[in-house]
Amino acid sequence: DIQMTQSPSSLSASVGDRVTITCRASQGIRNDLGWYQQKPGKAPKRLIYDATSLQSGVPSRFSGSGSGTEFTLTISYLQPEDFATYYCLQHYSYPYTFGQGTKLEI
């Protein structure tokens, strides 16, 4: 199984900050990675697909980078609605695996 190690597990930040979340894959996964935002009790929302492509309708302050084994999600200018939990997902091989999640708090 491919392990996705996501860090940090929690992050305290302020409106206007720039934050970066990292996912490391235990083996190469090309660009087969998505980033999701989840708010309590709600379904995850895809922000980034193919590691770097911005989902339609998602603000441009969100960006993804990386390929192979190391990936990052950057939020360039935090807004109040961005405080949520973020997950990466690899779909390179079965079983698909999520990172452990990063809770972004004020």
Added chain:
Amino acid sequence: QLRLQESGPGLVKPSETLSLSCSVSGGSISSSRFYWVWIRQPPGKGLEWIGSMYYSGSTYYNPSLKSRVTVSADTSKNQFSLKLNSVTAADTALYFCASGPFRCGGDCYVLYAMDVWGQGTTVTVSS
């Protein structure tokens, strides 16, 4: 626009079978354009992929659940379903169905991570 909606009992007794359905609108469960997925999230924990199904009926399951799980399609209702047998309290979770883009040309493959999700349904395992 594809939309998904989970349904099923919110309470299941230990050792019994959890059965959920995902109704699909805006697209066909038989289409080669999509793949279909079940994911769950125990209270206060992260997301866990349960299994995926393709239009051909091919299925892939999480090894941690493989002996207990079945994902199947009901084309007459345009639904896909999840069955998890011999449940315990550890199976208590928010269950989601989801879908993503699939491509079939000379080869068939998952194009991107799931982009359409149902709202989720909570299942509690308790006597």
